[in-house]
Amino acid sequence: MNIPNPSTAPNATEYAGDEVSAIVLDPGYNTTRAGFAGEDVPKSVVPTFYGQINSDARPQYYFGENAIHNPKGNLQIKNPWGSDGIVEDWETATKVWEYAITSRLTGPKAGDPVKNGLNDANGGAMDVDMEALDNREKPLEDSPLLMTEPGWNSTKAREKYIEIAMEEWGTPAFYLQKTGVLAAFASGKASGIIIDVGASTTSVTPVLDGMVLKKGVQKSPLAGNFVSNQIRLIFKQSQPEIPLTPHYMVASKTQVDAGAPAQATYKTFDVPPADSFRQHEEERVLTEFKESVVEVWPGPGRFSNGTNEEIAKAQPGRPFEMPDGWNQVFGVERYKAAEALFDAGAAIHDADNPRPKDDQTIPHLIKAAVQQVDADQRPLLLSNIVVTGGSTLLYKFNDRLNYEINALYPSTRNKLIAPGPVVERKYAAWIGGSILASLGSFHQLWISRKEYEEHGANIVEKRCR
């Protein structure tokens, strides 16, 4: 065998010649996940929200965690995703995704190889191919890309994905896969029902042998943001109203008694940020509230059933302190915030926030999804119910889900697969993508640049099902 001499440099073709690490991009409503295939967590998790300041000439955009929490004057916080779970603003979505890839993975575009110093050791000038220089301008010039998409993505949107990847980023190969399939892969399953409760959308996707049953895909807006909204309504309808002040408004807080009005010193801004900024910052407080106070009624029965509410009252409350120092113990209210995910009738509603429809709740979604599956396949799917998405981390969410599914299908063996580590629950689709893109067979799946140039963007419909 030819063992390389340790003291000599290898040929360029000798090492890792055919092993190019693909980049996996999993865009979501709240965060955009990106990383190298083969790794166990995405290295880059950036907020999908972006900041915008409209100046006279043209709007100024701000990306990344640091920028969007900085209370700049007139700063608006926006999101490129539409309420239907499909990208709406393609221009900025591209920028956000590109930021996710370049800021933490690849770095800014590589310089001209003649000058970037890497070749200094070899010495001597080399011929510069001007075409190669042009390609260098693009961030993904040498990495194949795997992107994830929601199960209900439109044809137009899918074509747009490959266009961005090929035209704007210059990727040599591209593949698109649905989040549901990838989340199932992450749990080592090829078939199952994937319940994904994200920030803006809850979806239920039946997957059979690695293929999404497209007509079975169900989605609804009852997800994390909906729960946040319910908490806002709880605060609003409470007597007296509970003030929600985000951190950036407070200069310093003073300890006050429970329920007493806050005595904080507030900050003043010459030019305050826009309302959307405040709303986004409030969301941080609500996230903390969800993590430390909110609890899903675990069953049996709905929260409103019989004596359940009485039992809940007996539970000890959980204290919560606002950024301005206001604090209170939340007793039975904390069960109400997430109850509407399962029981539309329990939703807190007012004039601006109408009661959700019954068929938007998670049990209804599951029922509708399973109905689309052949009867003989149902037991298989029901024994592989994969739970993913950040909002499934709500305390006791899985207990309740388990109860609801068993109530719907008492005769089958239903099994919930919910990864214990939080990271795996939150990034399941990305992890599945990382597995898929690191397989040897990924080469056979992807659409190469040549194929794209030959067939156009529509090839994505034929190749990525």
Add this chain to the structure above:
Amino acid sequence: MPPFKDEQIIIIAPGSGTTVAQLGLPESFTPPRLRLRSCMFPAEKEGEWEPYKVRRRMDKLPERPPATQEEAQEINDMKKSLGEPDEDEIIYEEDTVSEEGAVWPIQEGKIVNWPCFFALITHVYNAMNPPFHTPILLIAQPAWTPREHEKLTQFFFEKFKTPAFGLMDSALATSWAYGVHTSTVVDVGKGKVDVTAVSEFLPHIQGRVVALADCGGEALTQGLLAKLKSKGFNRDMCEQLKKNAICEILPAGTPLPGTGEVSGEDTVTNPAAAASTGAPGSGPAAASAIGNAPRGPGADTEVGDEANGDDENEGVLDVASIVAGGKMNEYLARKEKEKQEKAAAKKKGIEAPVPPTKPVRLPNSKRERATFMYEDHVLLDTLKNMNLGSKGIAEAQAALDEGPQKKSQDAQDGTSEPKSAVDAHGSTDAATSASRTGPIRREIEVGVERFQAASGGVLETIADAIHRTISSVEEVNKRSELWDSLIICGNGSRIRGFKDALMAVLQSKYLISPSSATIFTSEIPSNISTPAGTGANTPQPQLGLHGGSSQVNPLLLAATTAQNPHLMPPGGNPLLPGMPSSHSTHSSHGQTPTSIKFVKPPEYFPEWKDVGYDEAAFLGAQVAAKVIFVVDQGQSKGYMTRPDYNDQGPTGIHDYSL
């Protein structure tokens, strides 16, 4: 491959402002031996770089006498000759002090100019003059991306033919230095701040705040500049003021001297305490500030007593432009006149009654005004560019310098007022070591602006970043430990009072105080009526219904276990039916932080203890280098060897990084 030895190991820690490095690990770990500015100067030939500014000189004098800075001493021995002048008449000289035209390849932690960066690393490497078979450990900034790690790996293997190379995250290195497995590392650099939650020796990559702009040492300088611009200060002056001990960040709510009406009373009631605790330039903080201000050559803390408001410098701070404009002699003449007037005034003043408040030396934070020595590099540059020849430069310098040499002469004359021990010590020290070619020093006075470096909201922004970082850690139960182990490091945090002020902001904005609603009484579940005196409705253990309940008063049990669910006996609380006993999975439910603490720095490295732990990442890297290269010999894949590199190429580094 022979095993590595302590004395072969190279550690390099590049930073935006300063790059430090060391060859060999001493018996007891010491602060880095080699300390360089992270900048290079473009050479005449494009694409080549020089470590120092190179000037043309017209006269034929030999090289300038050696400069006196610590920095210059360190690097003098490895000064390279620059090649023979090709034209007669032209002589090139290296200027080790000037920063004119410098290119700083690392900005806000990111490498922005790769050729320059590689040149800098090459310079650092050559400066250490290493033998063969030297493994290299590079401390990586959080802002560097994996692709950049690959690029660096390729560079180190191919340029230096190193037998082994390792990359270590700077936040992780810091936590190694402190010897803690879980910590929140706040690295305050030159142009940026990085906040990283390290849990169980694993940096939390997803939520870390990388390169938070406008928060580092440069932002503090700019904060001073914003306040002092109207008084004729320039950036350079503010930079030096910041490094001086008189510049301080006071905790929020502390009245500025001259504005707080009670500021004087403290010293009257307890002068001894004030003098012993707050004497400027004598506390440990100040001492460390003197000892290791990165590029502060001989920075002495001139906290003179001349707080009586002599305005001699007002309006003429920018001497450089005067000199450049050819008006140096006029300026000097005017200065001389002023000085004589002042001396005369002082003589008179001695006869006048001494102000009653004088005897107690006020702590710095109570003084309205203070002075510091400013080293005017711009002026020196200007002089050099005027091609005066070294004799001319020396003369001009002597005329313009108000530094300690002059002072000691004054002191001999007996015209100036008596100086404190600190001052006298500082000036004799400097006077003996300083030669005529040192920087031109002038005394500058500042008011309360020196306390307002962070008034631009720097501390709030950093505090918010810390909160965001810890909140993004998914394991909720790890968060309180992270809050209890804060580490603030980086040279940007050196300014006096920075850490305490940051802690004060964190405490006042984010600390969750115990809620008054959770004291004993309100814990009683509301469906239990208050026990009456008759004992009629005191809850009794209901054995039949719930089975297996303990004999403890259930009321007491409910109250004591409500906040600590994991204390509840298995099988559920008899009073709280329907509550499954799966609490152990969720034991740390609740808000954080309920307490915020700094990690205590390690004490077993005496050399480090003296200079402070602002560069703790380097200490951590020393520990790590010892472990991965010497103790462990590569078993835990802490570094990549040459054969590994040959097999896997640059991308393999991800399998080996710590």
